[in-house]
Amino acid sequence: MSHEYVPEIAVDREGNEHEVQGWQDDFYGGKLGFWLFMFTEVLMFGAMFMVLAYYNTLHPQDFLDASASLNRLLGGTNTVILLVSALTMGLGLLKMRVGDVKGAKLMIVATIILATAFLVIKGFEWNAEYKHGVFLLHDKLLVGTPDSLPFGQKLFFGMYFTMTGLHGFHIMIGIGLMIWLLKRINAGKVSQDHHILFWNIALYWDIVHLIWVFVFPYYYMIGADGIQMSDFSMIFGGATNGH
């Protein structure tokens, strides 16, 4: 802001002064607003989890079968990547709060790199699934094809692509936000004394991570049978377990 905001003073009947909270420079208000927005995101993914749970109760075995066929190595790697990226983002925020702007920018760049790696691995995963005939509007998920999967597996994979797709979309938005954050830092708008934007984007990244913390076990782990050596032999390509 070119002008520093000077809050107004209201005076009561005894003559005491009270500072008026204005809409400018309201750190607490900015935080509150963003937390409320995050609750809407939680609601959206929560509703999708409810849909998933509903079909899970109708088709428990199908869900276990479908889950077993997902690639736990790639999924697990992505989990760790996202975990570390949450750390880098948090450290970046901390550095900004103590005034280390260069360090903060470095951490943001690290987070962007990790996020991109997440998307790349997800791309490989989806590609492998596609090659195995499991993809939206494709082969095993269509009605009437010779390899058509049973109801429960179709629903599992339908929701799998929807939820991981939406989650990946949120990661892309996060990368965009982080690039924008870097620009705002360079323009001097985000600094040690005015870092609400950084705080909120870090919160956003944490919520994206939080959603994955639930997506990963529900999709990948419920059908797992303990780590097997075959998990490690699939790195690229042929990535579905047990097929």
Next chain:
Amino acid sequence: MATKTIDYKKERAGYYKILVGLLLLTAVTFIQPGLFMQESTFLAQMLIAVVKGWMILMFYMHLKGESLIIWMTGFSLFIVFTFFAIVVGIDVQKFQYKDESHITPKYVPVKAAEHGSEAHSTHSKAVEHDSAAHSTH
């Protein structure tokens, strides 16, 4: 904008401690199906996820020092979701047209399958008549 003096080293150590905790829990996620609670993998996985999520919320997202209104909103959200889950659960459990519906599985008992925990096959028999039980109002 008044910033409280921040103990950089302490906060940074906090971040790393949580990271280690989260990585450990991720490892537990992987070994759980081979090690403990194998009969209820789903429950175990969800419990681990809740613990991880709680750690992220409290420390990475600083919920620990946050204002009452945010806690109250989170709590109300939790109550509402629980209500949804309970009522939809009741609806599903007591569904009175289970036998005629096209989409509910018809259980045919088979020999214990490879995965161990379930003894039913849920491949739905091809049901010729369509879902007459559902009126789509």
Next chain:
Amino acid sequence: MSKSYFDETHCAIGHPKSTFMQWMLTIDHKRIGLMYAAVMFTFFFVAVSTAFLMRLELLAPGSQYIDGDTFNQAFTLHGVIMIFLFIIPGVPAVLGNIVMPLMIGAKDVSFPRLNWFTFWLYITGTIVALASLFTDAGFADTGWTFYAPYSINTSTNVIFTLVAAFILGMASILTGLNFLVTIHRLRAPGMTFWKMPLFVWGIYATAWIQLLATPVVGITLVLAIMEKYFGIGIFDPAKGGDPVLFEHLFWIYSHPAVYLMILPAFGIMSEIIPVFSRREIFGYRAIALSSASIAGIGYLVWGHHLYTSGMADTAKVIFSFLTFFVAIPTGIKFYDWVATMYKGKIILSTPMLWALGTIITFTIGGLTGVTIAMIGVDIHLQDTYYTVAHFHYAMLGGVVFLFFAGLHYWFPLVSGKMYNETQAKIAFYLQFVGFNLLWFPMFIAGYYGMPRRYFDYLPEFQIYHQVSFVGAVIFITGLTYMFVVFFKGWRSGEPSGTNPWNATTLEWHMPSSPPPLENHSKVPYVDFNPYEYHHGEPVVKFDYETMKRID
């Protein structure tokens, strides 16, 4: 705050010189509210025309002017515009934006640039919604409820409407978010929650619903798009999906949505009744808490839209019980309003006429809702004209009537002028009579079995449609006349002064009418209740230069 600072910051991007661009880029809540009003009422009249077309078609059995498919598109268009483009933004977008910050002594909302963005998001949503009218496949014909599996299988352009509803939902969420933070952060010093005017309480409760219910419909629409265009199977029985799941997800939002519509309207009623009874409101805390409880309990009753869909009986009973329960806080409000008027000096100005008319029509709407909350009765009356009459009495006779009351009440505040009182009263009576003629016969027709959304009907129902048509003509005449009165008042009405109703709440203590861009000259210290009257006169008086109390 210096004037130049405010001038520099009251646009979202840059410092435009032309007045047009200053309005397009404005972040000022009053201007944004006015723009919302202009757009919303334009679309309101489009939807009214669609309704009139339907009434015209239904005047006699068989096809007269349009065929069955077009009729389906007509009621879908009517529903989508009325619900998503008009009544859900509704009172919060117009009166919430213009009046609420003034009532709490704030200079603007907490996130004015977000407010600007939200307005243009709304405009985008309206364009997307109506774009499908001009495509080959035509507007959706599924009804505004988009039930699967028809919405999945129909060849009309459902995706435009689904995307539009999502965008409009986002706008609603962001408005709610903005208002929530505003009410929490920007109240004048000394104004605790229990000193807020009841309109602010209404907006507050509404904002919670906007924030926490709309995302569910947002994701439902996304899932419907995924189902229709990517075949994920969750609503398609051929893949094991359950169409009733769509109904559950849809109504989990759409029921709280109706409380989102009515709560700000009740807030308007709570503002008007004390002013025109010259008395403090009866049961302030009860009314405030009832707004909160309606918002809360309203989340738990959605299943009463699904009684005939094959739900388990236990679930039906739970929903029926809770639906009866949610009527209680509304009843408390009505008793409190009537108690406020008791032994008050009633002034029958136009806003008060509208409020009193609403007490009658909403009582009918609310009570008929309780009727169909009974499971056994609903099996017979579901999807008949009884239901249609019920929700029009509640939405049109409740929300929209109170919206009109609010427009009349705050007209002098926003424009600085007064409309012609006699003509406004005539417009009210025309609309009140026309409304009841239009909708009351439908209760009877529905009871005798006239189904809803039907293009053709048995000759025994014709008399009801004919009476309704006469009512529709009278109602639309009154409606149009009311807007003519508003226009004439705006252009050439008498200057009204800053407090023509001699009211007590802060928005009437502005230095000028219309208010200056910066709102109050100075933020007052609030150590008084919002409705303090003594012998019919307001207790609190201000010196408008310093905003200090001089009583």
